[in-house]
Amino acid sequence: MRNYRFKLAALLLAAVAALISLAPALPASADAFDQALLRWTKSRKIVDEDGANLEVKATYYSAEFIEALVQKESKDNLWTQSEADDYKYKFLSSLKLDELIPIHIEFVNNGPTMYLGPFDIMVKLRIKGKTYKPADYDKRFNFKFQGNKEGLVFFPRFDEKSGRDLLKGVNSVNLEFSPAISPLLEGKSISFIWDVADDDPQKLYQGAAANKLETDRLIKRLEKLRKDKAEEESKLSSINEELDTIQKRLDELAKQ
Numbered sequence: 001m002r003n004y005r006f007k008l009a010a011l012l013l014a015a016v017a018a019l020i021s022l023a024p025a026l027p028a029s030a031d032a033f034d035q036a037l038l039r040w041t042k043s044r045k046i047v048d049e050d051g052a053n054l055e056v057k058a059t060y061y062s063a064e065f066i067e068a069l070v071q072k073e074s075k076d077n078l079w080t081q082s083e084a085d086d087y088k089y090k091f092l093s094s095l096k097l098d099e100l101i102p103i104h105i106e107f108v109n110n111g112p113t114m115y116l117g118p119f120d121i122m123v124k125l126r127i128k129g130k131t132y133k134p135a136d137y138d139k140r141f142n143f144k145f146q147g148n149k150e151g152l153v154f155f156p157r158f159d160e161k162s163g164r165d166l167l168k169g170v171n172s173v174n175l176e177f178s179p180a181i182s183p184l185l186e187g188k189s190i191s192f193i194w195d196v197a198d199d200d201p202q203k204l205y206q207g208a209a210a211n212k213l214e215t216d217r218l219i220k221r222l223e224k225l226r227k228d229k230a231e232e233e234s235k236l237s238s239i240n241e242e243l244d245t246i247q248k249r250l251d252e253l254a255k256q
Contacts, residue, residue, distance in 0.1 A: 036068035042175075042192035046184045052111035054184045058175055058192050059104040061095060062199045081208075088209040093216070097201045100135055101125065101157050101167070103175060106150035111184045114149075117142030122181050125155040126174040127166050132156055171197045 040060045047053040059065065070091065074084035095102045105123070107114065116122050119141035124131040138151025158165055167173070177190040205213060 031072075033068040033072040036062075036065045040065045040194065042194070044190055044192075046182075046190075048111070048184055052184060054111050054114075054182050055108040056177065056190055057106040057108075060173075060175075060194045060196070061097075061102040061104065062194075062196065063201050063203045064199070066091070066095070066204055085208040085212075088204075088207075089212045092204060092209065092213055095152075096154070097157075097204070098217070099157055100154040101173075103153050103155070104150065105141075105153055106148065107145075107181075108148050109146050109182070111146075111182060113144050113146050114182055115144045116181060117144075119153075122178045123153060124176050126176055127170055131176070132166070167196060167199075171195065 037059070040062050041057060042059075043055060043057040045053060045055040070084065070088045073079070073087060077083075079087065103125075119137055119139075120134045122141075124133055126132075132155050134153050135156045137153040140149060140151055141153075157167065172193050172195050175192045175194075179185045179187045179189050181190075204210075
């Protein structure tokens, strides 16, 4: 399932990567997507005295950004409503918003070779003072590189122990990069903050795409319940057999 998500995400990512790279140069008369892109994309560029430089960009996949992206793709491709719903369904399925917090990260490295593997120790998401490692990420980040590299990073949406929604009642989240990502940082970290107080992924789950996603979720839940039922029935059968064995032995002892 993990490989499927990244293969699908990679295909969908190709459609938006070029758009995200244009974020700093968008005009004042930007449309809904451009405005959402500007609002949810953060960037920072570091340049040393010799001209070597590194630019880091990150786009938080908020409900506003995702909906604006879907609408833009639909408009640009002259899709029918059915085609737009299908794109939205596939896109939301790949992002798994009901479990994870997706963030698109891009590095433009015109400096020393970057060694980011394992990438899950190079980046973290801070929520209410506590930091969280990626639950999953594009494994291409693990390989050394110069030039451009980009991909999706997924952080947990729920607390592993309590199951609590990590974003419930939260005003902002902070994406933090380790100083070790590049010597150009000279021991300093890079961080981006997003205001997520009004972000509500549930707004995306409407219409035909939402119905298909709910169907998928219910099917998965049904499969899990059936598996749990089979396991419990097996345990119950074993207990009943032991009860019968014990009762038979008690009956034998009573006759002696």
